[in-house]
Amino acid sequence: MLNYLLFIATIGSIYGLLALSLNLIWGGAGMVNLGLAGFFAVGAYASALATTDAHLPIVAGWILALAAGGLAGLVVTLSTTRLREDYLAIVTLGFAEVVRLVAANEVWLTRGTDGISGIPGPWKALLGSDFNAVYLLIVLTILALVFLLMRRIDRSPYGRVLRAIREDAQVAQVAGKPVLRFKAEAFALSAGIAGLAGALYGHFTSYIAPDLFLPLITVYVFLAVAGGGTGRPAGALIGAYLLMVLLESARFLVELVPVISAVQRAALKELIIAVALILVLRLAPGGLLSERVPAAPRLPMEGKS
């Protein structure tokens, strides 16, 4: 039971990273990334290959995952600059599918649908059964760092510009902001975090395969961010853990349904998630935590001498 809870907490925290990643660009700048699972996969594969085939240390694999995700994000945004904003969503959706197909077919690099197994975990042999607990701590530390980073951005002039871009990119440009630079930077950072999340996932389960990076993951993360509150890092984080609770309880719930087959149970679970997403968007479009509107600092009116 404890191991199960540790597992759920770790996966929930990895979803937390993905939610923070999505919130930065979706909640922050209004950019829709339907290919989050793709960036997640890029990071997972980068780190897995670096630490198995290339025998690099795990930390190097994680840094590489961050960089690979960021680079992929940069390529995707810069290749869509000439398209209208909605097309970014479509291009990212395509990107995630391309990543999955490459992973499934470029056997020489990714070992195809067999996936990569034996991805090392940090001090795994040494820790034995304590591995899950220690790994959770590592993931939580990284999550906390990323959360603080996101909150800083959220409250900075940089975050203010992202918000303005979300509301009206053209007026933001009239305000003198180089919109493309902001979008590309934010998207690359967001994709890098998704990549890092992928690496953390791979080194936790020690096995990755193309099937693990279905578009459904992206939908889950949208549900987490929409439910928790768009435009607020704390909301995204809470949303991610609530999502995990929902996913797991849905799993137990469908077990209770008699008669239907295992395949139907899996489909029913997805149905529950879909209904949850619709309900959240319908009933609480702002999510649990609504966006903060920072108050203007009160200055001493005539106090300067």
Place this chain on the structure above:
Amino acid sequence: MRRAFYGLEVLRGVDFSVAAGRITGLIGPNGAGKTTLFNVVSGLVPPDAGSIRFAGSEIGGLSPDKVSRAGLVRTFQVARGFPKLSVFQHLMLYGRDQPGESLWRAVLGSRAARDREAALAEQAWDIARFLRLDKVIDNQAVALSGGQKKLLEIGRALMAEPKLILLDEPTAGVNPTLRNEIGERLLELPKRGVSILLIEHDMGFIAELCDPVICMAEGRVLAQGSFDSVRADPQVREAYLGRRAA
């Protein structure tokens, strides 16, 4: 300061200049190309041909953010902006030279960014008081009245410390009291070193504020000069005032 356009379909050989330290009025019937002119000058629509010179350098075809940073800021006819941002955030956003807008500085925090933010906050309060927006400074833009939105458009443009503001119908949909107030505020701007090019349909407002006045129709400049001389111009009367009076 000299600015000119040629060749844009709705702007057929528009050629005029705007003097520094003045409020220049731009009038003309609907469809004359006034707003298009603003769109071209502010960089939202690239010119097909011609040149736009601002403060000694060519700005024709520059992207809107570069035009804005060069010191030329526009407002919109129908107030546009960021509904979920507060008045204060709007004002801060338009502030010039913000080190905190670099991703690294935002993440690491920097003294320069904090100092600039504090200086801008003071400037934002000054402008909010100047435009009587200080009472609603924490309100989201979506909650403002139509007139307040117009004032906010002017205020945030001022935050950019522009040399020239293009104002697109600042009094459209504004009640007469507030209209007079906006007029009073605008008259103070040239003293602060801000020149204005103003599109307006309210002739009384134009007469009170603007000298000189430029009249456009069908993409051309019909006449320019003092309000009275433009009003007396037979071409202008025919295209615009005459038709209205009839």
